[in-house]
Amino acid sequence: MNLPDVAPWIAAQSKALLAQNGHAWLLVGPSGLGQYRLALALVSAWLCERPTEQGACGTCGSCHAIEVRTHADLCVLMPETVSLDLGWPLSEKAQGEIDAKTRKPSKEIRIEAMRDAVEFSQRTSARGRGKAVLVFPAERMNHVTANALLKTLEEPPGDVKFVLASEAAHQLLPTIRSRCLAHTMVWPTPDVALAWLQQRGLDSAQAAVMLRASGGRPDDALQLAQAGPGGPTPAGWVKLPQAMARGDVSGLKDWTPTQAVDALQKLCHDLLTVKVGAAPRFFDAADLPSVSSLPSLTAWAKALGAAARTVEHPFNSGLMLEALVSQAQNALNAKN
Numbered sequence: 001m002n003l004p005d006v007a008p009w010i011a012a013q014s015k016a017l018l019a020q021n022g023h024a025w026l027l028v029g030p031s032g033l034g035q036y037r038l039a040l041a042l043v044s045a046w047l048c049e050r051p052t053e054q055g056a057c058g059t060c061g062s063c064h065a066i067e068v069r070t071h072a073d074l075c076v077l078m079p080e081t082v083s084l085d086l087g088w089p090l091s092e093k094a095q096g097e098i099d100a101k102t103r104k105p106s107k108e109i110r111i112e113a114m115r116d117a118v119e120f121s122q123r124t125s126a127r128g129r130g131k132a133v134l135v136f137p138a139e140r141m142n143h144v145t146a147n148a149l150l151k152t153l154e155e156p157p158g159d160v161k162f163v164l165a166s167e168a169a170h171q172l173l174p175t176i177r178s179r180c181l182a183h184t185m186v187w188p189t190p191d192v193a194l195a196w197l198q199q200r201g202l203d204s205a206q207a208a209v210m211l212r213a214s215g216g217r218p219d220d221a222l223q224l225a226q227a228g229p230g231g232p233t234p235a236g237w238v239k240l241p242q243a244m245a246r247g248d249v250s251g252l253k254d255w256t257p258t259q260a261v262d263a264l265q266k267l268c269h270d271l272l273t274v275k276v277g278a279a280p281r282f283f284d285a286a287d288l289p290s291v292s293s294l295p296s297l298t299a300w301a302k303a304l305g306a307a308a309r310t311v312e313h314p315f316n317s318g319l320m321l322e323a324l325v326s327q328a329q330n331a332l333n334a335k336n
């Protein structure tokens, strides 16, 4: 992790938080604004051997150990699916179970991982600069794991600091919230977000469409752009509203049902917004078809909400996409 890699709006927040002396931070706000990267910047600075007021140096042994995911004084507590996505190693036992296919990676923070974290916070620091626990996304703790964390937060055993990041802080135990200093994530301006996306390899048109498609959240925009084959492309996103109005299934070709439902929810949101006279958020107003029926849009929004709750386990994704497109076409063309 070298300093230039830290996005400017993350660097500014990291500097501001480091200037305060919190031993437990709770980063809150919508996903896609870089909560995880801010949390990582904080723990890196705490553990760094040569920190400046800007944060970690990016070159010392501690920074390097974090970069290669093997820092003995850093405990990263995540659902296994998130650890795997972000390249953090699982415990040997957990990895063994997943490799042997005895179970799937967990989407919650497991009690076993929490036990390891509690044990970690009671050990002495290996590198002598204290210890840090990073919890992300913190709302993926169940009642048991949350209570175990709470005990550690209430009686921190010495030199351990915490950073929790959550896009659903209201789901956390109030007692956990009250033990932490809260920081609400700051939105980057569109100019700053676009420049950052271009530094990451997107051209300016791509960056603009993907940032819009992500509702102004740069991390989500980058993830969308890097999603690989299938899924929304900048050109496909721009054409999506008209394709849905025509009932053209190829508009969602190779998308996963999750991506499709998410995109259609955004389209429906924008059409409702335009209907009440406000500016759309995810699509350009010029790309949206005009829709005459408000009741059909609200019914569509409700149906999409129901689809979103079951979309991870579709019976048949091809059939589901066809059904979604036909539902969209009906909503967009209804007369009353």
Ligand SMILES: [Zn+2]
Residues within 6 Å of the ligand: 048, 049, 050, 051, 056, 057, 058, 059, 060, 061, 062, 063
């Ligand atoms: Zn360092």
